[in-house]
Amino acid sequence: MFASFFSFFFSGGVVLSGGLLGFVFSRNAVTLGTGVLFGGALLALSTFSLKIWRQGKSSLPFVLGQAGN
Numbered sequence: 001m002f003a004s005f006f007s008f009f010f011s012g013g014v015v016l017s018g019g020l021l022g023f024v025f026s027r028n029a030v031t032l033g034t035g036v037l038f039g040g041a042l043l044a045l046s047t048f049s050l051k052i053w054r055q056g057k058s059s060l061p062f063v064l065g066q067a068g069n
Helices: 002-026 029-054 060-068
Strands: none
Touching: 002 029
């Protein structure tokens, strides 16, 4: 489960950073919005997933949310 958290956390950070860099270079608000929306969602879901997993509960809904995002 920790590997799943790390992979989604890393990919969320890459998507978020890509959106920010895309906005800096292209000045296109769509790239900023998309990067922040999807990258932020991946980061939030992976963080909640790890917190729930550490409590010993099932984090399957968060993992499925990350996969669907």
